[in-house]
Amino acid sequence: MAFQLEREQRRLERKIEALRGREDLPEPVVDLVAALARLQLEAISTAEAEVPSKQDMASAEMVLQGAPLWPRESFAVDLKQSRELAGKVLDLLAETGERNADAAATLRRALESGELDWAEAVNKLIMADDSFFQTWAEQTPDAPDALRFVIQASITPSLQAVAMGVDEQREKGTWIHGHCPVCGSLPLIGHLEGKEGQQHFTCAFCRTAYRSKRLMCPFCGEQDHTKLSYFYADEEPGFQVHVCESCKMYFKDVDFRELDRTSVPVLDDLESLVMDMLAQEKGYVRPVPSAWGF
Incomplete structure (x- = not known):
C-alpha cells in the first residue's frame, strides 16, 4: 500500500x-x-x-x-x-x-x-x-x-x-528468514495479523514491515518448538513476549486483533516497555535497542 x-x-x-x-x-x-x-x-x-x-x-x-x-x-x-x-x-x-x-x-x-x-x-x-x-x-x-x-x-x-x-519491488509472501528482507537488519517488534495470526515484523533499521514464519526465532533461526515459548501479563493485554532457549533472546509481539486499539509499531514498542522489564528479569536479552533509545 x-x-x-x-x-x-x-x-x-x-x-x-x-x-x-x-x-x-x-x-x-x-x-x-x-x-x-x-x-x-x-x-x-x-x-x-x-x-x-x-x-x-x-x-x-x-x-x-x-x-x-x-x-x-x-x-x-x-x-x-x-x-x-x-x-x-x-x-x-x-x-x-x-x-x-x-x-x-x-x-x-x-x-x-x-x-x-x-x-x-x-x-x-x-x-x-x-x-x-x-x-x-x-x-x-x-x-x-x-x-x-x-x-x-x-x-x-x-x-x-x-x-x-x-x-515495492520485492516479491511479497512469507519471508523464511528472521532478518529484514530489504536491508538485512534484525526486527524491532512483531505483530500478528489475520484470523490465523500471521507473524509480521517491523525492521529496527529501515522500518519495513514483512511477514515471517510463525514458529521461528528471528535471531538464531531456531525452529524446535520445545525451545520456543511465550508469556504475557494480564495487566498488559495485547502484548506477548516470545523467548528462545537456544540463544536466550526475545522479541515482543503485538496482538490487537480482538482489541479496539491502534497499532503503530515504534510506539507499540514504547507502550510495552514493561514487557521488556519482565523479559530481562527472566534472563532474556533483546539484541536491538528500542525504537527510542529508552
Missing part, C-alpha cells in the same frame, strides 16, 4: 492519545516521542530518496539464499534533510532535563564547530561502528547514547523512504 501521509498522521495521533492515558509513561517522555514521531512522519514524503534500480539489487537467487535486497550499508541518506532534522531533535532533547540538555549543547557545539562531521557520523551509524559512538559517549557521560539517538531519529525518514521504494 502506498504511503499516505494524512492517513498515517491520523493513526499516529490516535496512538499518541492512547499513550497519554498510561500512568507508567511520564508525560515528558510521551511529549518527546510524539514530537519526534510527527517530525519523522512529515519528513518521509520530502526526503530525497535514492532508490536503487532492480538491476542493482540482490538477484533472485541471492534472495532465495537469504540475502537482503539492499543491505543497510548501501542506503543513501538525505544529508541535507537529516542535518536540518538533527537541529530540531537537539532542541527537543534539550527540553527533557538537565542531563540531556547538557548533552544536546555539547553535540550542537561539536556540529557547528566541525569537530563532529555529520556525514561521517551518519555513515558510522549505518555501518554500526560502536567504537565511534563510544568515543562520543565519553563526551556526554550523563547521556551516553545521545549522539546515536540524534542520528537515528534524524535519518529514519530517509531510511524509510528508500526502504519503501525497495520494498
